[in-house]
Amino acid sequence: MFGNLDFDVIRRALPYLFYEGMTFTLTLTGLAALGGLVFGTALALMRLSGFKILGRIAGVYVDFMRSLPLVLVIFWFYFLVPYIGQWLTGASRPISVGAFASSLITFIMFEAAYFSEIMRAGIQSISRGQPAAASALGLTYAQTMRYVVLPQAFRNMLPVLITQTIVLFQDTSLVYVLSITDFLGAASKVAQRDGRLVEMYLFAAVVYFTISCIASFGVRRLQARIAIIR
Amino acid sequence: MIEISHVNKWYTPSFQVLTDCTTSVTKGEVVVVCGPSGSGKSTLIKCVNALEPFQSGDILVDGTKVNDPKTNLPKLRSRVGMVFQHFELFPHLKIIDNLCLAQEKVLGRPHDKSVTKGMQLLERVGLKEQAQKFPAQLSGGQQQRVAIARALAMDPIVMLFDEPTSALDPEMVSEVLDVMVDLAREGMTMMVVTHEMGFARKVANRVIFMDRGEIVEDAPKDDFFGKPRSDRAQKFLSKILSH
Ligand SMILES: Nc1ncnc2c1ncn2[C@@H]1O[C@H](COP(=O)(O)OP(=O)(O)O)[C@@H](O)[C@H]1O
Numbered sequence: 001m002f003g004n005l006d007f008d009v010i011r012r013a014l015p016y017l018f019y020e021g022m023t024f025t026l027t028l029t030g031l032a033a034l035g036g037l038v039f040g041t042a043l044a045l046m047r048l049s050g051f052k053i054l055g056r057i058a059g060v061y062v063d064f065m066r067s068l069p070l071v072l073v074i075f076w077f078y079f080l081v082p083y084i085g086q087w088l089t090g091a092s093r094p095i096s097v098g099a100f101a102s103s104l105i106t107f108i109m110f111e112a113a114y115f116s117e118i119m120r121a122g123i124q125s126i127s128r129g130q131p132a133a134a135s136a137l138g139l140t141y142a143q144t145m146r147y148v149v150l151p152q153a154f155r156n157m158l159p160v161l162i163t164q165t166i167v168l169f170q171d172t173s174l175v176y177v178l179s180i181t182d183f184l185g186a187a188s189k190v191a192q193r194d195g196r197l198v199e200m201y202l203f204a205a206v207v208y209f210t211i212s213c214i215a216s217f218g219v220r221r222l223q224a225r226i227a228i229i230r
Numbered sequence: 231m232i233e234i235s236h237v238n239k240w241y242t243p244s245f246q247v248l249t250d251c252t253t254s255v256t257k258g259e260v261v262v263v264c265g266p267s268g269s270g271k272s273t274l275i276k277c278v279n280a281l282e283p284f285q286s287g288d289i290l291v292d293g294t295k296v297n298d299p300k301t302n303l304p305k306l307r308s309r310v311g312m313v314f315q316h317f318e319l320f321p322h323l324k325i326i327d328n329l330c331l332a333q334e335k336v337l338g339r340p341h342d343k344s345v346t347k348g349m350q351l352l353e354r355v356g357l358k359e360q361a362q363k364f365p366a367q368l369s370g371g372q373q374q375r376v377a378i379a380r381a382l383a384m385d386p387i388v389m390l391f392d393e394p395t396s397a398l399d400p401e402m403v404s405e406v407l408d409v410m411v412d413l414a415r416e417g418m419t420m421m422v423v424t425h426e427m428g429f430a431r432k433v434a435n436r437v438i439f440m441d442r443g444e445i446v447e448d449a450p451k452d453d454f455f456g457k458p459r460s461d462r463a464q465k466f467l468s469k470i471l472s473h
């Protein structure tokens with residue numbers, strides 16, 4: 001069966017696969033993780049703020065996002081955002097935002113729901129004596145969060161945050177529904193063009209697997225180090 | 231310096247943590263608070279810098295009413311140093327940064343001035359060499375001395391201690407008490423929750439005995455150790471002095 005496979009097609013497609021595809025995938029992963037972390041931390045702070053209404057809003061948002069399949073969110077968001085933009089700005093025509101911006105916003109909003117739960121657990125893992133000590137020194141609530149609680153929560157949760165980012169890295173391949181050229185999209189285009197489906201999809205799988213594996217290994221090393229510091 | 235008058239606090243109406251507590255600490259005075267565990271000592275001392283709210287009564291610190299909603303609490307707290315049972319150093323910051331954080335963010339001191347001040351205080355508590363380490367690399371006694379230095383870095387007008395030595399291994403208690411004794415002898419106003427009666431005998435002006443949320447006894451040191459008036463204080467004293 002493997003007799004008539006042509007693995008040279010991969011070598012010839014490498015520049016395209018990595019310069020275009022992988023660059024897009026990594027950019028999307030990185031920006032979405034960063035945005036999701038910031039937005040997610042804000043959601044976590046809302047939930048822990050003690051203001052009931054804020055907490056409820058954040059809670060409903062998180063539950064809503066977590067009960068939808070990601071593909072649907074990507075898909076609907078892409079088609080809805082232009083109309084939402086039109087409605088918000090009162091423009092006469094739908095506002096086109098482009099596939100990249102649309103998918104980035106979608107991933108940030110979607111990942112924020114997951115990151116917020118991680119950061120919430122991280123904040124709750126800090127003993128109450130820490131914010132008490134910070135307050136006793138005269139730090140305001142915001143300063144206590146910024147300089148004492150969040151850095152520790154982030155540090156304690158770093159392995160989980162990275163693990164979630166690995167999942168995100170794999171999930172970004174779902175942007176194929178918008179015919180975007182991410183890594184998988186690039187591989188699939190070459191596969192269609194050259195009629196080399198088996199080779200290209202096999203190669204794509206190996207690449208995703210390798211990167212995720214290396215990252216997971218890094219997480220385990222990190223976990224061991226954090227365990228020693230604490 | 232600290233005026234506590236008729237303070238009541240409860241978590242549920244049937245569970246009163248503080249009942250009509252009234253006392254005061256004047257400038258330069260060292261007041262030791264003791265009593266059985268669960269008697270409300272920590273709660274009372276935390277009311278002084280409003281880390282704990284209370285339902286009725288008043289507390290004044292240097293003339294500022296702690297329980298007034300208009301009071302700028304961060305500002306007030308920055309002038310009241312507090313040392314906790316479990317040190318509560320910030321584990322993600324180096325020792326010197328533990329000392330600088332509030333100086334810079336609360337008092338607005340420039341970084342180099344905070345570092346200079348921090349190093350002076352570390353030297354004073356005998357820990358200058360540890361400045362670049364993280365809290366987890368220090369022993370309990372060292373951590374507590376850093377915590378005292380961190381509070382002093384804010385130039386407090388009064389220092390509160392909540393059982394500063396009770397989480398320490400016995401051999402480390404004296405290094406922390408020595409620092410506190412020096413502080414008392416330099417005239418710092420101090421309110422100290424502790425069972426270290428040796429410390430009380432050495433530097434306290436007054437001793438307060440609490441039981442079940444009430445201030446049962448509030449007497450000059452010599453009177454307290456000479457002949458406590460209440461049965462409960464006598465029992466308590468004989469218990470902790472017997473070992
Ligand atoms: N958050 C809380 N909710 C309910 N009860 C509490 C809370 N914090 C403290 N208590 C109770 O208040 C009482 C006084 O506690 P505390 O001031 O810590 O005593 P002490 O420091 O003298 O050992 C104890 O009975 C304790 O169980």
Ligand SMILES: [Mg+2]
Pocket residue numbers: 271272273393
């Ligand atoms: Mg206590």
